[in-house]
Amino acid sequence: MLQSKLFSRTTKNLPEGEESKNAQLLTKGGFVNKSSAGVYSMLPLGLKVLNKINQIIREEMNAIGGEELLMPSLVQKKYWEQSVRWGVDVIYKTGETIKSEKDLQYGLGWTHEEVISAIAKHFINSYKDLPKAVYQIQTKFRAEPRAQAGLLRGREFLMKDLYSFHLDEKDLNDFYRKVIDAYKKIMDRLCLKALVTEASGGAFTKEFTHEFQVLNSAGEDTVMHCEKCDWAQNKEITQVAEGGKCPKCGGVVKSDRGIEVANVFRLGTKFSKDFNLNYLDQNGEKKMVVMGSYGIGPTRLMGTLVEEYNDEKGIIWPDSVASFKVHLIVLGDSAKAQKEADKTYENLVRHFGELEVLYDERNASAGEKLNDADLLGAPWRIVVSEKTMAEKRVEVKRRSEKTAKLVSIKEFFKLAA
């Protein structure tokens, strides 16, 4: 893609008052645009990142037998009333609707246990229908009293929500483990280290739930975790103080801020009861379906990646999610260098595809181009100039490293493989 043709452009000035790194850098680079507090548009560059994150999530969800579907965002009041959740204060509710249905009210979906339970009634009647797992990647709405920290806490955000249906607790627990493993794979592919953290079960269950916490000072949660082993608990429930002994291995317990990027819940029969979601077992006896729900926030993950991977110049995207794999820059205005860079661009496009190569062919100064490349954070930067041509090489630099080197384009393809 040609940089001169991009819809967005980078800015020199930082947005006023925004203090979080992810809001600053994503706005400066033209990845996102804030419409109002906690409400963001994904601009073309940002959407490319988000789509890659979503694709990774999809692949791992499909791998454990999840089927993708899409539920409505507009959810009629009766659904929420059935689970006694119409009263929660995070629901955005519709005001006056059209006259002929003035008694009909809707809430914008902030989670979908109700809707999926109602749907599941149509398809789950027998033990032969279980287990099942479906998920969606969808915009969620929550009337947060205070949106903050850019993409980390929004009023509108993307969520992958997976729901599973089981014969009994044992079957649920087996699947629950599977989801945790799938989430671990997702974090690995996103280059994020997340602690599987025990947390309160809230209204659903007395058992622990598990949160995936990425330790980062931008986080809102406090995580107590062992220095040695993988033991971690949300501070809300933990009995151990900082500096105390890890209950699992005896190591030293530390306290750090964490960003909750995912969570897994055992719902049990809460919604099966509310929605009469039953099945007949082998003996013809009526039993309640046992459910689980599992969430990941792709937009929050995107913000977390920026918080984790940046330097004073800009973002350093992991290879798996970068908007572009390669950022090609031509320096100097000699027609020769231009021509050579054009050729290199075609070569790169043939190798990686057009969507993976950003070519800065603008008539701009060297400093501006180099700074933009650092800000946008593609994993590889290639410079073509009179200098590199004299050596019959291109200059290749990894965004995460300090030094560049001169190599042939063939050697670069090997490096980037």
Place this chain on the structure above:
RNA sequence: CGGACUGUAGUAUAAUGGUAGUAUAUAUGCUUUGGGAGCAUAUGGCCUGGGUUCGAUUCCCAGCAGUCCGACCA
């Protein structure tokens, strides 16, 4: 929802009870090209409502909006 601070051009900012200035971005031309280049010209702005005043972008009140802190947060 409580507290603090803030609303001036696309963005970032300055000054002012009486014609609103700068940087950056944008457009045009010339020059320039390895870390946000230079010159010239041009485009573009005082959140809304009420009050005080001869006169309000400025002072007062209210609203709306934003950021931060706290409370909240399946």
